[in-house]
Amino acid sequence: MTPEDMDLLAALGRARAGVRIETEKPYLIESRLAPLARRESYDSIDALIAALRSKREERLIWAVVEALCRSETRFFRGRETFAQLRDQVLPALSQRRRETPIRIWSAACATGQEVYSMAIAAAEAPGLFPGARFEFFGSDLSERSLEKAQAGIYTQFEVQRGLPIRLLIKYFESQDDTWAISPRIRQMVRWKRINLLADLSAMGRFDVILLRNVLGGMEASLRGKVARALAALLPEDGVLVLDPEDDASEIDEVLTPAPGGHGIYLRDPSIRAAAAA
Numbered sequence: 001m002t003p004e005d006m007d008l009l010a011a012l013g014r015a016r017a018g019v020r021i022e023t024e025k026p027y028l029i030e031s032r033l034a035p036l037a038r039r040e041s042y043d044s045i046d047a048l049i050a051a052l053r054s055k056r057e058e059r060l061i062w063a064v065v066e067a068l069c070r071s072e073t074r075f076f077r078g079r080e081t082f083a084q085l086r087d088q089v090l091p092a093l094s095q096r097r098r099e100t101p102i103r104i105w106s107a108a109c110a111t112g113q114e115v116y117s118m119a120i121a122a123a124e125a126p127g128l129f130p131g132a133r134f135e136f137f138g139s140d141l142s143e144r145s146l147e148k149a150q151a152g153i154y155t156q157f158e159v160q161r162g163l164p165i166r167l168l169i170k171y172f173e174s175q176d177d178t179w180a181i182s183p184r185i186r187q188m189v190r191w192k193r194i195n196l197l198a199d200l201s202a203m204g205r206f207d208v209i210l211l212r213n214v215l216g217g218m219e220a221s222l223r224g225k226v227a228r229a230l231a232a233l234l235p236e237d238g239v240l241v242l243d244p245e246d247d248a249s250e251i252d253e254v255l256t257p258a259p260g261g262h263g264i265y266l267r268d269p270s271i272r273a274a275a276a277a
Contacts, residue, residue: 112149
């Protein structure tokens with residue numbers, strides 16, 4: 001690929017999804033575009049990019065952008081974070097919500113492991129209010145990732161990455177050489193393709209929003225915008241979950257880190273009232 005090709009890919013990623021394309025790592029870009037080129041019946045990545053320039057076809061543009069977006073995920077990625085959500089956050093929310101559903105959104109769910117991990121964590125949470133109810137939502141930019149997430153079928157390698165054997169046996173069914181999430185868990189989740197750069201105000205309120213493994217891959221100028229847009233969907237006692245290493249300085253007016261340092265941020269009314277004064 002030429003420097004001009006790299007510039008084109010970087011511009012498309014930035015404009016369409018706010019993602020930062022690592023042009024200094026051409027081998028990584030090639031590894032992501034090669035399967036797409038084969039799937040689209042192009043002889044090479046160069047032919048794919050040539051078509052991108054000549055056709056300017058929206059479907060192909062989005063297919064390229066989706067392929068370039070990071071989608072690394074696994075079950076219970078960040079075990080300490082999920083333990084704190086399971087043992088502290090969800091029980092506390094259930095006691096306040098009682099029989100009102102607790103709404104949880106994995107805003108970049110990739111192939112579904114994160115939102116299914118949240119559903120399992122809720123099922124395993126101690127001290128829930130009797131009759132506590134949960135609603136789970138998973139969204140991603142990639143339609144192909146969402147298709148896999150909705151199917152809820154994973155390879156042996158995928159379930160071995162982070163999923164304890166006890167939970168595998170309890171919440172999955174063996175299907176030949178794959179594992180399928182139990183229908184009870186799978187049917188708890190609703191799915192939608194969402195671009196986080198779009199207007200999110202129509203999404204409604206969520207008690208817990210997970211935005212993990214996302215901000216670090218976005219253009220720096222857009223990270224705060226996206227995080228603030230999601231934080232605005234939280235109620236007073238809502239929770240935003242980021243990666244522990246994410247820079248949350250742009251949302252510290254309305255959110256404060258929860259004790260433990262696992263990327264869990266809480267709304268703090270006193271901070272917000274002081275900022276508004």
